[in-house]
Structures are given as C-alpha cells and as structure tokens.
Amino acid sequence: MFKKILALFLTLGLLTAPLAGCRQTASLSPDKELLQADFSQIQKEARGQTVAIYMWGGDESVNRYMDEWVAPRVEKELGIKLKRVPINDAREMINKLLTEKEAGKTKGSIDIMWINGENFKLAKDNDLLWGPFVDKLPNYNRYIDGEDYQIKYDFGEDTEGLEAPWGKAQFVFIYDSNKIASPPDTVEALKAWIKDNPGRFTYPAPPDFTGSAFIRQILAGVSSNYDRYLTASLDRESLETEITPLWDYLNQIKPYLWQKGITYPENIAKLNELYAQGEVYMTMSYNPNYADNMIKQGRFPATTRTFVLKNGSLANTHYLAIPFNAPHKAGAMAVIDYLLSFEAQLAKFDPANWGDGLAISLAKLSPEEKEKLKQIKPGKAALSPEELEKYKLPELSGAYVDIIEEGWFNHVAKN
Amino acid sequence: MVSRLFKLLIPVFLTGMVLLNIIPLLLLIFLSLGSSWMWPHLFPGPISLSSWKYVINPAAGSLPALKTSLQIALTATLINLILAMPAAKSLAHYHFKGRKACELILLLPALIPPWAVITGIHKTFIYLNLTDTMSGVILAHLLPTLPYMVRALTISFASIDYSLEEQAYLLGGNKSQTFFYITLPQLLPGIAAGSILSVLISLSEYLTTLIIGGGQVLTLTLVMFPFVNGGNPSIGAAYSLLFALMALITLFSLDTFINRYYSENKLY
Numbered sequence: 001m002f003k004k005i006l007a008l009f010l011t012l013g014l015l016t017a018p019l020a021g022c023r024q025t026a027s028l029s030p031d032k033e034l035l036q037a038d039f040s041q042i043q044k045e046a047r048g049q050t051v052a053i054y055m056w057g058g059d060e061s062v063n064r065y066m067d068e069w070v071a072p073r074v075e076k077e078l079g080i081k082l083k084r085v086p087i088n089d090a091r092e093m094i095n096k097l098l099t100e101k102e103a104g105k106t107k108g109s110i111d112i113m114w115i116n117g118e119n120f121k122l123a124k125d126n127d128l129l130w131g132p133f134v135d136k137l138p139n140y141n142r143y144i145d146g147e148d149y150q151i152k153y154d155f156g157e158d159t160e161g162l163e164a165p166w167g168k169a170q171f172v173f174i175y176d177s178n179k180i181a182s183p184p185d186t187v188e189a190l191k192a193w194i195k196d197n198p199g200r201f202t203y204p205a206p207p208d209f210t211g212s213a214f215i216r217q218i219l220a221g222v223s224s225n226y227d228r229y230l231t232a233s234l235d236r237e238s239l240e241t242e243i244t245p246l247w248d249y250l251n252q253i254k255p256y257l258w259q260k261g262i263t264y265p266e267n268i269a270k271l272n273e274l275y276a277q278g279e280v281y282m283t284m285s286y287n288p289n290y291a292d293n294m295i296k297q298g299r300f301p302a303t304t305r306t307f308v309l310k311n312g313s314l315a316n317t318h319y320l321a322i323p324f325n326a327p328h329k330a331g332a333m334a335v336i337d338y339l340l341s342f343e344a345q346l347a348k349f350d351p352a353n354w355g356d357g358l359a360i361s362l363a364k365l366s367p368e369e370k371e372k373l374k375q376i377k378p379g380k381a382a383l384s385p386e387e388l389e390k391y392k393l394p395e396l397s398g399a400y401v402d403i404i405e406e407g408w409f410n411h412v413a414k415n
Numbered sequence: 416m417v418s419r420l421f422k423l424l425i426p427v428f429l430t431g432m433v434l435l436n437i438i439p440l441l442l443l444i445f446l447s448l449g450s451s452w453m454w455p456h457l458f459p460g461p462i463s464l465s466s467w468k469y470v471i472n473p474a475a476g477s478l479p480a481l482k483t484s485l486q487i488a489l490t491a492t493l494i495n496l497i498l499a500m501p502a503a504k505s506l507a508h509y510h511f512k513g514r515k516a517c518e519l520i521l522l523l524p525a526l527i528p529p530w531a532v533i534t535g536i537h538k539t540f541i542y543l544n545l546t547d548t549m550s551g552v553i554l555a556h557l558l559p560t561l562p563y564m565v566r567a568l569t570i571s572f573a574s575i576d577y578s579l580e581e582q583a584y585l586l587g588g589n590k591s592q593t594f595f596y597i598t599l600p601q602l603l604p605g606i607a608a609g610s611i612l613s614v615l616i617s618l619s620e621y622l623t624t625l626i627i628g629g630g631q632v633l634t635l636t637l638v639m640f641p642f643v644n645g646g647n648p649s650i651g652a653a654y655s656l657l658f659a660l661m662a663l664i665t666l667f668s669l670d671t672f673i674n675r676y677y678s679e680n681k682l683y
Contacts, residue, residue, distance in 0.1 A: 273648070298449055
C-alpha cells in the first residue's frame with residue numbers, strides 16, 4: 001500500500017514539474033514593451049514589487065547604506081520592497097546566470113546586480129544582460145554624463161547602456177603620519193622609500209582585487225604611454241614583454257618587502273591587519289574614504305592619512321545591471337533610477353554613510369545642489385575631491401587584468 | 416618508570432588540548448569586540464561593541480538567517496533519519512552479494528567534492544523548478560549529510576542484540592511495537608551521532624546553499640561568508656561566534672531531547 005502511494009506521488013510530482021515550468025514562460029512577453037513604456041507607467045508597474053539586489057556583502061557601511069538609508073525610502077516613495085542579497089564574489093552571480101541561461105530558465109531571481117570590469121565583460125559577451133535601459137531613467141538623463149570616458153567605458157569595455165553607473169572609486173595609499181613624515185609622491189620615490197625602510201611595505205598577492213590594482217597602479221607609473229593599454233590590442237606575449245619595466249620594478253622592491261618578499265599577504269584584510277599592528281607602515285585601498293572609516297571604527301591609528309601618486313591614481317566606476325531573466329524588471333528600473341537621484345547619491349557620498357564617489361556629474365547639478373554637496377566634508381584622513389580628481393587615471397582594459405595577474409606569478413612571485 | 420612518566424605527561428597533554436581549543440575562541444571573542452591582542456602588548460586593546468551592534472541590528476537580517484539555517488538543518492536531518500534507517504539496517508543485518516558495493520555507493524556523495532557535481536544538480540533542479548526554494552536547498556543538503564547518517568546508523572545496527580527482538584516477537588509484539596520499544600532505543604547513540612554530524616554539516620554548507628538557494632534562501636553561513644573572507648574580520652568574528660553558539664545550542668538540545676524522550680517514557 002505504502003509503496004503504491006509513494007509511486008503515485010512520484011509520478012504526480014514528475015508530471016507537474018514541467019507544467020510549472022511552462023507556466024513561468026507565459027508572463028514574460030511584455031519585457032520589450034517595458035523599454036518602450038513611459039517611465040511613470042514603469043513606476044506604476046513597479047509598485048508592490050519586491051526587488052532583489054545582489055551585491056558584495058562584506059562591508060558594513062555599504063550594507064548599512066542599503067538597509068537603513070535606501071530600503072525604507074524606496075518602500076515609502078516608490079512602494080517597492082528592496083531585498084539585499086549578500087554575495088561573496090560577483091563571479092558567483094555570473095555563474096548562476098550562465099547556468100540559468102543554458103537551462104533556459106526565463107524567470108530568475110536576481111533583479112539588480114552590482115558589477116563592473118571583467119564580470120561585466122563576461123555578462124555582456126554571454127548576453128546575460130537586459131537592456132539597453134539606462135536612457136529610460138529620468139535621473140540618468142538628468143544627472144549622468146553618458147559621454148564621459150570613465151562612465152561610457154567600464155575597464156575599456158563599452159557599456160552600451162546595459163549598466164547604469166552607481167559610483168566611483170579611486171586607488172589610494174594609506175600611511176601612518178606618525179611614522180612617515182612626508183609620504184612618497186611618485187612611483188620612483190615609493191621605490192626609494194621601500195628600499196630605505198626594509199620590511200615596512202608589502203602588497204596583497206593577486207588575484208586579490210586591491211593587490212591586482214596596486215600592480216596596475218605601478219604599471220601606470222612606469223610606462224611612458226599608458227593610454228595604449230586602455231583598449232585591448234596586444235596579445236598575451238607581446239603585452240608581457242612590453243611591460244617588462246613593471247616586472248623589473250616589482251622585482252627590485254621585492255627583497256625590501258615584508259618577509260623579504262618570500263610571501264605576500266593573501267588578501268587586503270591581511271595587509272590591513274599588518275598595518276593595524278604597526279608591522280608595515282603603509283596599506284592601500286580602492287576606497288578613498290577607507291582610512292577614515294577605519295579610524296572611526298578604531299581599527300587604524302588616529303594618525304593614519306591618505307596619499308596618491310602624482311604619476312596618476314587609478315579610478316574606476318561601478319555599475320548596476322539588470323539580468324536577462326530578472327523577474328521584476330520594472331521594479332529594478334525604478335530602484336536604479338532612485339539610486340541615481342541627487343539625494344541618494346549625496347547620502348552615499350557622505351562619509352557618515354558610505355563615502356563612495358559620485359556617479360552623477362558635478363556640471364549637471366543646480367546651484368542649490370552644489371551648495372548641499374559642499375556641506376559634506378571629507379574626513380580628516382581622506383583627500384579632498386579636487387585633489388583626487390587632479391591625478392585621476394582610467395583603468396586599463398579588463399582583458400589585460402587577468403594577463404597581468406598571471407604574469408605577476410611567472411615574472412615576480414616565482415623569481 | 417614508563418608508566419610514571421606517562422602519568423606525569425597526562426595533565427600536560429590535557430592542558431595543551433584545552434589551551435588549543437580555548438585560545439582560538441578567546442582570540443575570536445577579542446576580534447569580535449574590535450580589539451586586537453598583538454605582540455608586544457601584554458593586554459588586549461580597547462574594546463568596542465560596534466560589530467555586535469551591527470550583527471544584532473534587525474536590518475542586517477541575522478535572526479531570519481539563523482532561523483532559515485536551523486529549519487534547513489533540522490528538516491534535512493529528519494529526512495536523513497527516515498532514509499538512512501532501512502539502508503543501514505540492510506547493510507548491518509543482511510549479507511548479500513554486492514553489499515560492499517552498496518556501502519560504497521551510499522558513501523560516495525561524501526567523497527566526491529561538491530563543486531564537481533553542483534552545476535549538474537543546479538541544472539536538473541532548474542528543470543524540476545526546485546532552485547531558489549527552501550525545499551530545493553534541503554534536498555541538496557541531503558547529498559553531503561546522508562552518508563554520515565547511514566554510516567552512524569549502520570554501526571549502531573551492527574551492535575544491536577537481535578535476540579531481544581526475537582524475544583519481543585515471541586511475547587506477541589507486532590512489527591511496529593518491536594521497532595519502537597526494542598530496536599529504536601538501542602539505536603539511540605547512533606541516531607544522536609548521525610544527527611549531530613548531519614546538523615553540523617548542513618549548517619556550515621556554503622556552496623550548495625548559494626547555488627541551489629540562489630541567494631533567495633539566506634542562511635547564516637551565506638550572510639557571514641563575505642565578512643569572514645576578506646571583508647570585515649571583526650564582524651566576521653562576531654558572526655562566527657553566533658554560528659558556534661547556534662550550533663552548540665542545537666546539538667545540546669538535540670542530545671537532551673533524544674535522551675530525555677526515551678528515559679521519560681521508560682522505554683529501556
């Protein structure tokens with residue numbers, strides 16, 4: 001008897017599973033219409049939706065900005081429930097979408113994802129993104145300079161309106177002013193300082209994000225024609241030979257690094273720990289407000305300060321995109337539009353919340369908005385926006401990032 | 416001489432073991448309090464509660480994540496128990512051709528690395544409409560946990576005194592009475608051991624939860640991983656302690672429940 005019931009259930013289950021699959025596809029036709037619709041109509045459709053935003057979840061200030069500043073306002077003003085899903089690595093989302101695409105799953109679970117660089121390129125090359133949608137957003141049209149190289153190109157890859165800029169980050173060095181009176185200001189001066197202070201400097205080993213950025217930062221300083229690397233035109237071998245000055249530089253400082261360069265910290269958190277303990281005198285970050293945040297948390301000494309190299313300081317833009325199978329595309333568009341509003345950008349810029357760079361263009365702000373922006377002062381450990389702007393350099397092509405990381409293992413780490 | 420030396424060594428050995436277990440825990444506690452205890456300082460640095468405040472704050476969603484973790488682990492364990500019971504009994508009791516092969520097949524899921532099969536499972540689950548749901552995650556958790564349950568129960572079944580069962584039959588007990596009053600109580604140590612392993616493995620599962628749950632099923636492990644893995648080590652430590660506490664309380668209640676249930680019902 002029991003066996004018969006079990007068999008019945010199994011059969012029923014197998015029969016209904018594909019049926020449920022069919023039902024999903026039926027509701028997906030109006031996607032194209034959404035790109036033609038009026039924005040007020042989109043907002044109307046978005047009301048009542050629960051929008052899932054997938055983003056790296058390892059930073060308290062970022063999470064707090066989303067959970068405590070954005071979510072309540074989006075719910076009140078747009079009637080949308082925002083659900084933040086913490087992930088460990090943006091690549092996880094791309095892999096999920098790749099499998100879903102292969103299996104033909106037309107109703108996924110990600111509405112918005114936070115990406116840039118190589119993950120955007122992967123998503124774009126595999127048709128994982130929905131759009132182009134950015135020119136549908138009123139706040140994009142009002143505040144964003146879509147022709148700006150740093151916004152139009154994401155690590156050298158044309159965004160083609162498939163992702164909306166959300167904020168900007170810039171590479172900075174962090175030092176203890178108690179131990180270093182005046183920090184080096186060029187790549188060459190940095191090398192001299194490292195040689196004078198053996199064991200007091202190191203960088204995280206790639207593929208750590210910040211360590212990899214440090215290497216590109218040095219490349220920008222030692223190469224005579226950096227603009228050449230903004231678009232991928234060289235193959236692996238020619239690139240590796242051409243950037244020999246970079247390998248030379250890194251090999252020359254190697255014996256003077258922490259642990260004589262025999263080992264490197266495996267990630268930026270380890271380097272920050274070494275800095276907090278006073279074992280090394282410098283650390284680095286792709287967030288210009290990082291030093292300030294860490295002082296506030298009591299994890300870095302209060303005498304911590306920030307500096308950039310005059311050879312140029314790498315900057316990149318991070319973006320929000322909508323996957324091809326996002327279940328709530330109208331809601332996703334409404335939320336992204338809200339995140340590009342002046343109020344949301346201003347709050348994100350405020351070091352008290354997150355301290356992330358503005359995606360909106362200063363030139364497009366009204367006089368009152370400019371006044372409001374001026375009220376927000378950078379923390380005492382951070383550099384002024386003008387100072388940062390002065391040395392800003394775009395990131396090189398995303399296609400080169402992996403090559404340089406692997407090249408580092410062969411030319412530097414193995415030596 | 417040797418035995419005296421051995422006796423002397425025992426306390427040293429025990430202290431070492433205790434220290435090995437306690438020191439990392441202490442360091443975690445200090446780390447979660449935002450304090451560092453580094454050479455050459457004799458005492459740990461000043462403490463702050465900010466990491467704990469973040470973890471406890473309702474917007475961070477730790478409580479729902481904790482609940483989801485427990486729901487998945489306990490349901491998976493219950494299903495494991497039901498699935499493993501007949502398999503374990505057959506393995507321990509009957510000697511048939513291919514018994515070793517069956518045992519190996521049942522153990523295989525624990526030996527094969529999960530990332531080798533997860534993409535295939537993901538695809539199949541998409542076809543079956545099981546992704547992004549809690550039932551899908553529970554089903555996926557059976558894979559790494561079931562082998563341990565089978566193993567623990569097999570050992571328990573093997574040590575059972577079957578003459579007691581025969582006696583029960585002779586005294587007129589039917590199948591279910593014999594099972595619940597005679598067999599089950601003897602299996603208790605195995606059930607406890609298997610359940611503990613199954614709960615612990617399910618709680619700490621990251622990859623399967625992430626891929627099958629698709630981020631829609633948020634367990635504590637998923638929430639804490641970005642912090643532990645290079646994010647904010649202090650918040651990571653606070654989450655780790657919360658996780659350890661959750662696991663400890665679950666294991667303790669599981670153990671007490673199983674023991675008390677049977678001693679109260681005087682089934683021995």
